[in-house]
Amino acid sequence: MPDTLLEVHQLKKVYETASGPVEAIGDISFDMRQGELVCIVGPSGCGKTTLLKCIAGLLKPTAGTIRLADRPVTGPPESMALVFQEYGRSLYPWLTVRGNVELPLRHQKMDAAQRSRLVDDALEAVGLEHAGRSYPWQLSGGMQQRVAIARAVAYHPEVLIMDEPFAAVDAQTRADLEDLVRALHIERGMSILFVTHDIDESVYLGERVIVLSTSPTWVQDDIAIDLAPERDQITTRALPRFTELRTHVYEQIQRAKRGEAVRPQA
Amino acid sequence: MRLTSIGRQLLMTIALPVILLALWWVVSADNTSPFWPSLQKILQAFPDTWTSDRVMEDIVPSLARLALGYALALLVGVGLGTVIGLSRPVRAFLEPALEFLRAIPPPVIIPVIALFVGYSGWTSKIIAIALGCLWPILLNTVEGVRGLDEVLVDTARSYRFRRPTYLYQVVLRGSSPQVATGARQALSIGVIMMVISELFAADNGLGAAIVQAQRAFAIPEMWTGIILLGVIGFLLSLIFRLAEWRALAWYRGLRRSERGT
Ligand SMILES: Nc1ncnc2c1ncn2[C@@H]1O[C@H](COP(=O)(O)OP(=O)(O)OP(=O)(O)O)[C@@H](O)[C@H]1O
Ligand SMILES: [Mg+2]
Numbered sequence: 001m002p003d004t005l006l007e008v009h010q011l012k013k014v015y016e017t018a019s020g021p022v023e024a025i026g027d028i029s030f031d032m033r034q035g036e037l038v039c040i041v042g043p044s045g046c047g048k049t050t051l052l053k054c055i056a057g058l059l060k061p062t063a064g065t066i067r068l069a070d071r072p073v074t075g076p077p078e079s080m081a082l083v084f085q086e087y088g089r090s091l092y093p094w095l096t097v098r099g100n101v102e103l104p105l106r107h108q109k110m111d112a113a114q115r116s117r118l119v120d121d122a123l124e125a126v127g128l129e130h131a132g133r134s135y136p137w138q139l140s141g142g143m144q145q146r147v148a149i150a151r152a153v154a155y156h157p158e159v160l161i162m163d164e165p166f167a168a169v170d171a172q173t174r175a176d177l178e179d180l181v182r183a184l185h186i187e188r189g190m191s192i193l194f195v196t197h198d199i200d201e202s203v204y205l206g207e208r209v210i211v212l213s214t215s216p217t218w219v220q221d222d223i224a225i226d227l228a229p230e231r232d233q234i235t236t237r238a239l240p241r242f243t244e245l246r247t248h249v250y251e252q253i254q255r256a257k258r259g260e261a262v263r264p265q266a
Numbered sequence: 267m268r269l270t271s272i273g274r275q276l277l278m279t280i281a282l283p284v285i286l287l288a289l290w291w292v293v294s295a296d297n298t299s300p301f302w303p304s305l306q307k308i309l310q311a312f313p314d315t316w317t318s319d320r321v322m323e324d325i326v327p328s329l330a331r332l333a334l335g336y337a338l339a340l341l342v343g344v345g346l347g348t349v350i351g352l353s354r355p356v357r358a359f360l361e362p363a364l365e366f367l368r369a370i371p372p373p374v375i376i377p378v379i380a381l382f383v384g385y386s387g388w389t390s391k392i393i394a395i396a397l398g399c400l401w402p403i404l405l406n407t408v409e410g411v412r413g414l415d416e417v418l419v420d421t422a423r424s425y426r427f428r429r430p431t432y433l434y435q436v437v438l439r440g441s442s443p444q445v446a447t448g449a450r451q452a453l454s455i456g457v458i459m460m461v462i463s464e465l466f467a468a469d470n471g472l473g474a475a476i477v478q479a480q481r482a483f484a485i486p487e488m489w490t491g492i493i494l495l496g497v498i499g500f501l502l503s504l505i506f507r508l509a510e511w512r513a514l515a516w517y518r519g520l521r522r523s524e525r526g527t
Contacts (some may be wrong), residue, residue, distance in 0.1 A: 058420050058423060076424045076425075076426055089417035089418065090418065092418060093517075094516045094517055095435075103435060104429075107427075107428055135519060137519055137520045
């Protein structure tokens with residue numbers, strides 16, 4: 001595969017804690033192509049966040065390899081943005097919303113006007129154009145989450161990793177943000193790895209849905225979502241194929257929860 | 267509503283000092299003891315004691331040494347505290363020693379410093395003030411840097427902030443509430459060290475002026491020096507609080523929102 005972006009090979013992660021080792025990830029392997037939008041679903045506590053942190057170069061795997069654009073990941077890669085699950089704790093409380101979105105752009109080669117426009121565009125994209133001068137702690141959870149998304153969007157990464165980014169937002173905003181993610185993927189060709197709890201969301205957004213098993217975790221299923229790239233909140237979700245796919249994902253998650261999965265043979 | 271609440275606050279703040287002063291005035295009014303001159307007498311001695319010459323010779327050098335020593339302690343304390351706070355091995359290695367050094371009462375280091383640079387002159391006094399101020403700043407900085415939220419640190423890493431940006435925008439600003447706590451404690455220690463360092467040599471400075479007045483049995487003059495020190499200490503802490511109020515507005519807001527009010 002010439003256009004492979006990400007290769008996760010037999011990844012294993014064991015946390016050493018005071019009360020003994022915790023095996024968060026047993027053995028995960030999958031590939032992701034350049035420009036692909038892949039959703040990851042799995043039971044709570046199965047190691048999704050751990051997986052993303054390993055891919056983002058923030059955690060060292062216990063075993064296995066991760067390669068990004070044909071290079072082993074040893075630290076946070078260039079041109080990658082990560083939206084943390086703990087969105088509130090990822091915003092700098094001493095900076096305004098604008099300051100937070102702008103900070104990562106500081107070292108990119110651009111003049112102040114251009115930087116300011118990127119921030120404006122990103123804030124508008126998440127519907128927070130009026131909140132720029134507020135501080136994160138003055139905003140609701142859902143708004144904080146959108147600030148974290150705006151920061152990632154303004155950064156213009158080639159790879160975007162999002163960890164349950166819409167958990168705190170209301171249904172209408174959530175639909176808008178889902179379409180924003182689709183647009184980033186289609187219009188900018190961004191490669192996106194998206195973790196969600198929501199089965200419908202994974203099918204609506206993804207070109208592939210990877211279902212993880214319970215801990216010790218491996219890939220339970222890898223489902224191609226063969227829906228047209230142009231998606232629409234109303235018509236796409238009403239398609240019979242959409243229903244089939246979500247049923248399939250749902251069944252896989254149920255099986256994962258019951259522990260009825262076969263560990264892949266390496 | 268807001269104005270009246272500020273007014274009430276102001277009243278509350280100055281009520282007790284005013285009452286105490288009035289009490290002092292009345293109680294000491296017909297005092298005949300030479301050691302407890304009346305407040306009226308003390309205040310009358312003020313203009314003659316603190317002429318502009320004396321201000322230049324005693325107060326300005328004292329405050330200048332305090333400023334230099336304090337600034338030095340801030341620089342070294344925040345710098346070293348950041349290095350120690352960021353590295354777990356360095357911390358494990360140094361922390362017991364630091365806790366021990368902090369337990370030594372700062373004034374006893376003055377004779378030690380004097381062994382090397384003597385009592386008189388500025389050097390020993392500045393070093394004494396700086397060393398006295400160093401520990402609370404250093405230890406609080408270590409605490410603040412260590413307590414940085416790991417998600418904030420991971421965010422900085424994943425966006426690949428450059429080192430200076432990371433150190434200033436994340437580490438320093440994130441630990442600034444604790445640094446301020448240390449700096450506030452250090453300020454009162456600094457004033458104490460300023461006075462004590464001058465008592466030993468008694469050549470110039472506010473502390474020296476008080477000792478000289480006492481030795482010359484100029485008791486009302488001695489009392490003016492003590493009152494002046496109190497006022498200076500009070501003004502310094504007022505300035506500090508104002509600066510802190512401005513710089514840490516975000517922290518107050520954050521705390522308030524966390525308490526859900
Ligand atoms: N820093 C840590 N130290 C020790 N154990 C950890 C740590 N982080 C996570 N774990 C454990 O690893 C397992 C996987 O955690 P992880 O957060 O990756 O799961 P998750 O799939 O993201 O969960 P959720 O759906 O709730 O977000 C859990 O059992 C968790 O308790
Ligand atoms: Mg998680």
